[in-house]
Each structure stands twice: as C-alpha cells, then as structure tokens.
Amino acid sequence: MFKNKLDEHGVIVRNKARLVAKGYNQEEGIDYGETYTPVARHEVVRLLLDYTSMNRFKLHQMDVKSAFLNGYIDEEVYVSQPKGFEDYMHPNHVFKLKKVLYGLKQAPRQCYERLSSFLLSHSYERGKTDKTLFIKKACSDIILVQVYIDDNIFESTNENLCKQFVAAMQGEFEISMMGELNYFLGLQIKQLNHGTFLSLTKYYKELLKKFNMESCKESVTPMTTNCYLDSDEKGASVDRLNSED
Secondary structure: OEEEEEOOOOOEEEEEEOOEOOHHHOOEOOOEOOOOOOOOOHHHHHHHHHHHHHOOOOOEEEEEOOHHHHOEOOOOOEEEOOOOOOOOOOOOOEEEOOEOOEOOOOHHHHHHHHHHHHHHHOOOEEOOOOOOEEEEEEOOEEEEEEEEOOEEEEEEOOHHHHHHHHHHHHHHOOEEEEEEOOEEOOEEEEEEOOEEEEEOHHHHHHHHHHOOOOOOOOOOOOOOOOOOOOOOOOOOOOOOOOOOO
C-alpha cells in the first residue's frame, strides 16, 4: 500500500510504502483473539495541553517508524509471498509471521502491548483512568508520555528526563523526532509563552472539500433569504465594540 503523509497544512511531507496483510481473511479464534486496544481520547489530549500551558512546559512529539512491525504475534499466522519478493527456489511456500503486519486485526493491540511493556519496564506507571498515559516520577520531577499508536507526545519538568526517554526509545525502536508538538489527532497546536492555541483549520478544509463547498459564498451570519432588516429609527444607538453586553 502506498500512502502520502501530510502535515498540518495538508502538504505532502513523505511518501510511505507498507506491506499490508488481508486481515479480512482472518478467522476469529484461529488467526486472532483479542483485538481491542486503548487509544488516547481528545478530552485527555486537551487536558494535557491545558496542564502544559498552565505550567509553561513544552510538549514534544516523536514518531515510531513502522510501529505495527514492532509487535510480536501470539497466534500462528501464515501469509503468501508478496509480489516481487517471491523465493524463486520455493515459489509455492508461505511465510510464518513472527511479528504483526498492517492489516491484521490484532496489530494495534500487539503494538500497544510491546510499547507499554517497554515503558513499564523503565519505571513508568500506567494511568488509572487513561491507559495510554504513562507517568514517571524522579524525586520532585515528573515526565508524562501520551501514546497514540505510533505517535508519542511527552513533556517533563526536567529536560534530562526527556533526554533519557528519547535515548531509551531510540535504543529499542526506530523513531524520528518531530520537535515541538504542532499537529496531533487533527488539532493544529501553537505553543507560545503566553498560551497554547488550538485550531481545526485542516479539518474544516477537508470537510469543505469532501462536500464540494470550497467555492461557496461566505457569510458571517447565515440567515434566511426572506428575512428583511431595516434600521430602527427610534432605537438607542449601540456601539458593539464598547458595549458591556
């Protein structure tokens, strides 16, 4: 499968190619068992952003490359040889998977299990309410890590804890650092010294494009076409910029 990765402005930043299994051919109880995996909710992300803004922290973001390929598979699953990569000596053989592939029903769960087990082994604690939030305390300092499949955002009261987290992740997974957080779960984020600003511009543009409304006439206050307004000659003059109401 070929896919384009977009930034917060909808501009293509990377071309991606993935080997994807035909997961719809799997049979429950034979090829997979549990498929549920926790994911971060928008409410939790907003709370994290609020906490960051109040304490004047900076959220950073990292991407785990080929995240699903890091999860070990528990079931016995076989796949046919992909086109272009056949073994010419054994063209009719199939491959037995040791790790999950994109498309398999258990892939997200196994990926989360691998990452969460790694963090727990490094003295992180899983959140009691949100299972995708991991916390580590060191004396009076704290580091928070929010996991969403292959995207991780993190912040800390001590920069050394962030460096230790990045070094540990690099030693276990192939990652790419994306700097300060500016786009996550559809939210465009601007972190400034006097506050954090959120925007859904990209989402709105995609919504307008989906329903062919990009060329529609704009209106500040939509209203019915048969509604007529005229001036109230006897009414009191109101300055809307200085009005307390």
